[in-house]
Amino acid sequence: REAVPLYTPEAFELVSREWMRIGWNCGYSYRYSWLGRPVVQLPQDMMRFQEVLYRHRPDLVIETGVAMGGSLVFTASLLSLLGDGGRVVGVDVEIRAHNRAAIEAHPLAGQIELIEGDSTAPETIQRVRDAVRPGERVMVVLDSCHTRAHVRAELELYAPLVTPGQYLVVEDAVMRDLFDVPRGHP
Structure with missing residues (x-):
């Protein structure tokens, strides 16, 4: 591999990629929480996501993959702050009892x-569809099995639930x- 000048966009991309790989291997994304719930996300991804929420102001965010609930709490807190009465639906194949209790x-x-x-x-998709209220602006986040x-x-299955202007x-x-x-591994 040839040398890349350090203070260049190419170097930034290279260092960022290696930082991500090393961080992933070290469990970096498991080191954070939001309002008391562990969140398995990178802080920079959370910052970008709040920008999307602020600009597009969904009424409902459907998220597959609950884990410990931190991402659900993060999204609910931002929707609450925006003052539009937004809701979050979290879908997971297994919601551990202690996580469910803490979220509830x-x-x-x-x-x-x-x-x-x-x-x-099909039965889960139907329950998700039933959770969508008429006229709601719906955003979807896929974060379950990768x-x-x-x-x-x-x-x-979830793309048809996304309303115009949402993500x-x-x-x-x-x-x-x-x-x-x-x-x-995914």
Whole structure:
């Protein structure tokens, strides 16, 4: 590999890529929380997402992949701050009892609905559709199983729920850069 001058966009891209790979392997994204709930996200991704929420002000954000609930609380808190009465629906194949209890006891629980089930199963999709109220501006965040087949299935099933002017966000698209990192499995 040839040398790249340090203070250039090329060097920034190279260093950023390696920082991501090393950080992923060291569990960097597991070191944060939001309003008391662990959040498995990179802070810079959260900053970018709040920009999208602020600009587009959805009424409902549907997120596949609940984990410990930090991302749901993050989104609910921002929607609350925007003052539009926004809600979050979190979908996961397994919501562990202690995480469910903590989310349901959180001060923002009134803005969060949990749906337990395979995000691509017909009965789960129907429950998600039923959660959408007429006229709501709907944004979707896909952050569950990161295999190509699963993400493709979620894209096909959840894209029709996104309303005009809103976004469908696919988290962890960086997986293609992590194939040779020891902990870089989807």
